[in-house]
Amino acid sequence: MTIRRLRISCPHCGVRAVEEFVHGEIPTIPEGIVEPEARDLDRAFMHTNAEGVVVERWFHAFGCRRWLTLARDTRTNDIPDNRG
Amino acid sequence: MHAPERLHCTRIVATPTALDTAAWPGGAVVLRVAADEALVAAPVELDVVSDPHAIVEPETAFCGVWVEVEEALAFLERECDWELPTERPAFAQGAVAGLPVKLWFAADGDDRVLFVVPAPFVVDFVERWS
Amino acid sequence: MNEAVERLVDLRWPSQVKSAYDVVIIGGGGHGLATAYYLATRHGITNVAVIEKGYIGSGNSGRNTTIIRANYGIPEAVRFYQHSLEMYGRLEQETGRDVMHATKGLLWIAHSEAGVRQERARAEINTAFGSKTEYVDPKTIQDICPQLDMTGQGVWPIYGASYHPSGASARHDRVVWAYAEGAMRLGVHVHQRTAVTGFLRDGDRVVGVETTAGSIAAGVVVSAVGGHVTTLASMVGLRLPIRTHQLQAFVTNRYAQAFGPIVASSGLGVYASQPAKGEMLIGAEIDRAPAYAYDAGHSFLRSCAFRSIALLPFLRDLRVLRQWTGVCDMSADYSPIMGFTGVPNLLVTTGWGTWGFKAIPAGGEQMAELIATGRTPALIAPFALDRFANDRTMADRGSAGTH
Known part of the structure; x- marks a missing residue:
């Protein structure tokens, strides 16, 4: 077990603890799903739920109240280019 | 520390360039809360920024209190886990005592720090000082 | 396993991985092992393999808070979890093992008028x-x-x-061991340290699994995988609301x-x-x-x-x-997903989120019945995967996302 704190680097405010941010997803629907109803179903409920690096949005609720985009590895919670 | 009092601010949303070059009222504290947004602790005229699409609105959702820098830093040492700015004057914002707090470190010679707290959190903020 | 555990259970590990089984269950946690147990004890289906990438109970079965309760928020869930709670009450008698089941009573506290x-x-x-x-x-x-x-x-x-x-609790690893022991005693193979790396296909149909111990043919493949289920499902192009x-x-x-x-x-x-x-x-x-x-x-x-x-x-x-x-x-609706997937011969028991431990007996029993009969039992029919396509989601506030 590792005890550690995930930190995110906000381009405006600087490096802050993850608790200052709200997580937001960038939904993806596979191109192979073409039929409109199937796309609607996928958009509403399905998730890629990637085990690896995902590009996602985070909202800096405690600071500038702006969204930022970053890549995070869901297997480790590492943020590859995290300046924190 | 005294209890923070209601601040009569102006919130300006405009292009970053327009905010960079704005002619703010003399002596007003200008908090650059985002690249395209400033919170000015004073009434501001509509034409203060050159951006024709700027939003300039009175903002009374915040309370503020000036604290002597020594007392402020002692509090921040305990209640803030991120790196504070060393230059003066300086603005910083983030979690302080678990609350979303904005800090204004006044220019050299004026050894005070302005704590700006959303009004609903003032009770909690005051509690953390005790 | 240490000596104290050996005294508690008699786990008969298989000497080899067979090239084919009637049923292959992916995931040696509570749900996978209970499914195998009930296949063997209730339906006489013993040509079964449980494939576990770590050791049994090393996933969420060993990482939960062992709460057993049935006070959910929708009729379908209350019926299902109540059945599971009653099965837990008889588990020691059924398996002959002390799983440290204890009825404690559960208080769910309200701090506001809305909460009341x-x-x-x-x-x-x-x-x-x-x-x-x-x-x-x-x-x-x-x-x-x-x-x-x-x-x-x-x-x-x-x-x-x-x-x-x-409201009750039980010792999580003893529950896992009791089911594993009962299943293995009747001939079920449990293969630890064996990871599934892909599926064997015949057209649309799933006909087996690729594993780190080689290919294994299967009449039916059941995913009883916890957190990693979408990764597994993506190997057959299956999208899940997880x-x-x-x-x-x-x-x-x-x-x-x-x-x-x-x-x-x-x-x-x-x-x-x-x-x-x-x-x-x-x-x-x-x-x-x-x-x-x-x-x-x-x-x-x-x-x-x-x-x-x-x-x-x-x-x-x-x-x-x-x-x-x-x-x-x-x-997506805080309810489990059990049954057919649309991919022939591939079944899932998933979406156990933060509420899986209490559901182990009923989940295993019902999945075993589905596998043995080919028909979805009425108790779990509301929890089929196709509910999301059919506007029959089972949104359950009683699930809470906590325990």
Whole structure:
């Protein structure tokens, strides 16, 4: 077990603890799903739920109240280019 | 520390360039809360920024209190886990005592720090000082 | 396994991996092993393999907080979990193993008028569908749990609660071992340290699995995988309404007094109980950003400790002994997903999120019946995967995302 704190680097405010941010997803629907109803179903409920690096949005609720985009590895919670 | 009092601010949303070059009222504290947004602790005229699409609105959702820098830093040492700015004057914002707090470190010679707290959190903020 | 465990269970490990089984179950946790157990004991189907990438019970079965309750929020769920709760009550008799089952009673506390309405509604719906739950006033709450601070440190006052007298707990690894032992005794193969790396296909149909121990043909493949189920499903192009979230919990050092019930608060997002060893076991809500990591966070400890002390001030004097993380397969409607997948010969039992432990007996029993008969039993029909396409989601507030 590792005890550690995930930190995110906000381009405006600087490096802050993850608790200052709200997580937001960038939904993806596979191109192979073409039929409109199937796309609607996928958009509403399905998730890629990637085990690896995902590009996602985070909202800096405690600071500038702006969204930022970053890549995070869901297997480790590492943020590859995290300046924190 | 005294209890923070209601601040009569102006919130300006405009292009970053327009905010960079704005002619703010003399002596007003200008908090650059985002690249395209400033919170000015004073009434501001509509034409203060050159951006024709700027939003300039009175903002009374915040309370503020000036604290002597020594007392402020002692509090921040305990209640803030991120790196504070060393230059003066300086603005910083983030979690302080678990609350979303904005800090204004006044220019050299004026050894005070302005704590700006959303009004609903003032009770909690005051509690953390005790 | 150590000697003490060997005395508790007689696990007959297979000497080799066969090239074909009637049923291959992916995932050697509670659900996978219970499915194998009931296939063997109820249906005489013993040519079964359970494929486990770690050791049995090393996933969420070993990382939960062992709460057994049936006080859910929708009729279909109350019926299902009540059945599971009753099966847990008979599990020691059925398996001949002591799984340390203990009925404790569960208080679900309301801190507001809205919370009171929710707990009254919970009591009504539980009672109507066969799971005893009653609304109790502060006086009764104090009788049940004298350690509660009824003022909630002046911030979260306790207005009332629903009381679920049959709320219970059991020892998680003993449940896993009891099912594994019973299944293996009847000839089920359990292969540990064997990971599934792909599926064998014949056209649309799944006809087996690729594993780190070679290819295995199968009449039916069942995924009983926890947090990693979407990764597995993606190998056959199957999309699932599942996101994987971390859920953390911790135990303190021993509390010298007996703490009888299980206490939960949706408002505070915490719940507490006392396992047999006397520690206090505290759990909270899932972390919001999806992740598969097992890292444990200091921020969780701080906020969870803060909130649980508001309810139970004596916790202030205890110390954190151990903290851990599970990776939960959270479904889009906070209800499980059991049954057919649309991919021929591939079944799933998933979406067990933060509520899987209590469902192990019924989940296993019902999945075994589905496999043996080829028909979905009525008890789990509402939880089929196609409910999402058919506008029949099972949104359950009673699920809570905590325990």
